[in-house]
Amino acid sequence: MKNQIKILLFVAVLCTAFTYGQAAPPPVPPPPPPGLPIDGGVLFLFISGIILGVKKLKKN
Template sequence: MAQGATPPPPMPPPPPGLPIDGGVVALFLVAIIFGAFKILQINKQEA
């Protein structure tokens, strides 16, 4: 009667590797900058 409830089981370890969404914002910004650079480069060739 004096003994308390059993403690909860320990949490499982985190999954290995990096998260999938790591660096998505940086990749998006690089893609925007690269796209703008290519558009400007093509416009200079046509002019």
């Protein structure tokens, strides 16, 4: 009888540990605010296009 109680208590503690021992999911990040600045790569591409256009116009 004592062994059955010990086994039942062990199973109850084990189930409780598995239930409450799991990690919580990470929080959801907030959405980005409106009006973000232009990315540096896009700005570099735009400026290099303007410079290339000016060079071609001066050459012709």
